[in-house]
Amino acid sequence: MSTDIRRVEGPEVRSGGADWVVTGVSAGMLLVFVVGAIAVPDTVGGWVTTGFTKSAEWFGFYWQLLMLATFVVALVLAATPWARARFGDATPEFGRFKWIAMIMCTLLAGGGVFWAAAEPMYHFLYAPPYFTDVVPGSDSAAHVALAQSFVHWGFLAWAILGSLAAIVMMYAAERGMPLRPRTLLYPVLGSRVVTSPIGTVADIVCIVAVVAGTVGPIGFLGLQVSYGLSSLFGIPDVYGVQLAVIAVLTAVAAVSVVSGVNRGIQLLSRVNVWLALALMAAVLVLGSAWYVLQAFVGGFGVYVTDFVGMSLYRGDPTWVSGWTVFFFGWFLGYAPLMAIFIARISRGRTVRDLIVSTAVLPPVATCLWFSVLGGTGIMLEQRNPGEISGPLNEAGLPAAVMAIAGDLPLSTLVSVGFLLLTIMFVATTTDSMSYAVAQSCTSKDHAGSRMRALWAVLMGAAAAVLISIGDGGISALQSFIVVTAVPVGLIVLPSVFAAPVMVYRMAVQQGLSSWRTPPRSATPASPTKPLTDAQEEAHA
Template sequence: MEGRKQKSNQVFYTSLVIVFAILLWGLAVPKNFESVANGLFDFLVGNFGWFYLLSMSSFVVFSIWIAFSKYGKIRLGKDGEEPEYSTISWFAMLFSAGMGVGLVFWGVAEPLNHFVNPLGLEGGSAAASAFAIKKSFFHWGLHPWANYAVFALALAYMQFRRDKPALVSSIFIPLIGEEKASGPIGKLVDILAVFATVAGVATSLGMATLQMTSGFNYLFGVPETDLVRVIVIGVVTILFMLSAITGLDKGIKILSNANITLAGILMLLGLILGPTVLIINNLTNGIGMYFSSLVRDSFKISSDPWYGWWTIFYWAWWIAWAPFVGTFIARISRGRTIKEFIGGVLLAPTLASFIWFAIFGTLGINTGLDVASKAIKSTPTAFFVVLENYPMGSIISFIAVILLSTFFVTSADSATFVLGMMSSNGDLNPTTKRKVTWGFIQSGLAVTLMLAGGLEMLQTASIAAAFPFAFIMLFGMVSLIKALRQDVRKDSIGKA
């Protein structure tokens, strides 16, 4: 027990030192930091784009295969154990943590970017419209959720079936043994996971704050000043800290259920008040185009910078988010069979994302090339610029700001919970003190970088630093198969 506590403190304090060192570097010499981060990212995208494509595609294939394999009936827990959360609450929590803020932020902006600047097509054309919907589906479809599923499945299996600590390093136990997994290699992996989580979430908090203040400006004329942004992030920090302190069963679960309700209302209003028939057509056509070209698009890459800016960037960003989202999904998935788990994590959120982008992407594209070109000048305001052109647009925008706030809170409190687990030797219920510490660090980092204009450079740095996680997840698949084979062998021996 003493050894575990010591490792916990080593991971905690080392992670803090690394986070603050990088923050000071970014603030003291921002141009140097930005240059190094961009250089590293450009090197990875330019030379390892193929690796990102192969890795993400392998996650999709693995997820589908394992759901329908003989291992699909194995439970993430003890035999006969029931799921810890209802299906609705479980889906609400995993969806809020996994996409949340990103859907509101990019729901209009991404399709419009592809509509105005399509790859190899004329902007504003019918072909550009189809391209915009298809690529938005592709970037937010099976691949990101398979990425989360692979990571979360290996973690959940080791936690609830094998009773190992809820740490990223636990994934390696079947491959290298418990002693090595808890040694220097394991510590390095856990520290890297903490850094990737802090950097990724701080960036998202900053982006959400920018969009919320843009919404307040559009709706109520509130000035978009640094003071207003600091007040917004301060209020949200208090809310997510309260939610994180009350725990999964109260704060996070209640807010996640509220998210799904608000998102449903927003989509329904968009469907009714927008071009309904066109939205439904784009949804069905989009799904058809997505699946008919899934294999080709999954492996397609060229020297055109578009792939680096969009697909490879997204694949790297989803991998960077895997430590946080995967750890949280694993934590809430106790008692599910592997088949149930893959169905819930892979299929349901993918369909929800398709519907979201079909509705809000169509609302944006339907306004025409002039409005679309104006909207994409600023990603945080794109949603509000488009909604101005529809009846009850201000009401929809107001609901969107509320939804953005609740998504903001659930993403932040989920991250606070996960960071508490990661830095407490995988404790499934970390102490309030540890969660509060990480909550303040996240918000402080977001405010500091937002004021210094360094959110994008931190995002680039976190994606570059998270490159090793692709290898961790690939090894995780191998490790999980090895563990499952042992499980099945043991079961068959027991029955004999």
């Protein structure tokens, strides 16, 4: 199949350049939210809280089912002979390490540091309601705490972000569809979605969701790094310092996204991964590698054993809304734009390679990372109760990281490393999502550098303004992504049913299906000229 992304003819496509309707409405909605949060913060906060509560109540179980179904279908699909089908050229555009590094760093963001330290500790102190017989603070509570964190950050999160939706996006792009969120509706509307108002609405909704989910971590980063600098070096924890952190982050992300995927984005991701590996090794050596290994095996065992039950648990609606549904809604909001980014960097990969390298290997690596950081925190808490939980309860997420690092040898060096890693994680998420948002706002094959830089700066500026009113504005924006996940969940749904059909068609076209091989007398399709849907159906 060709790696060129050809466009379906239509008024929007012939005009070329930016789609100013999508760009203007998306940026305008962000502006309205920021202005409203500053002018009437209590009103906006109340609206978001109500929207969050209703979204979690009405759609929470649907999201849980959708994410579980996505993972199961992806896993089964990877095991079929069809999964040998390849997207695009025979040679992948990026090496495996560069490719997986870009994927992992885009999802983890700052949560890869702060939540990895804090969430297991919360569940260790207050056992999740699914495990009614677990005594908080016990050894079994440590395994349960890690297992619950794995549910939120493990297989289901990665599957919704990197498997079936990316397959639909790549398949449709090879047939002339643009790399935009609307293309996820291609299985339902066909090529009409390119010029349909429904496609425009889909683009806007998905952009707003991912912008909300990215601006939140940027602002959160400014608050948390400022806290870290204050605790380490006595630098005043004031708005000026927070603003400086966001300015540096935005500048790094803007330069990275302007330089493109082949340069800045992949380079920043590689540096990020190496730094994360170095810090993980440092924590293991300076802490207790044996304890972490036992915690990982025990937690992963509970995760696998109770996988379905924990993923679909609804026994305590308030707890589920605040934890599982919140994370699932957040990741779901990222799904369409992540599908665009993964489709852009995954040409030349097979279907099996794509699924295994997004929905299997990264989640296992994420669980190991949570075990290293969160498991070490639990170990320190067991040795000296209150050592980690005290700062966490008093000052929130960043305090857990600082407390863990502070209890290890070379504490200052490790603490600075974690602060730097957090900045790098958020920077890689910002540049990747700026690229995907810009691509969603253009009808060209590739978004221009100005459009990419514009969105990086807009998200940084929005975060800088929101933190001026405290963390309430940032928290409201992060909760707002759960509201936007309601329509996004409907946009992603067709991928569950369409991806297997598309993969089967690819396999038949490429002569890879062991269950139905094209007749020898048939003329094989050219790998650089994909068949139309009608031709594929007739050929199959």
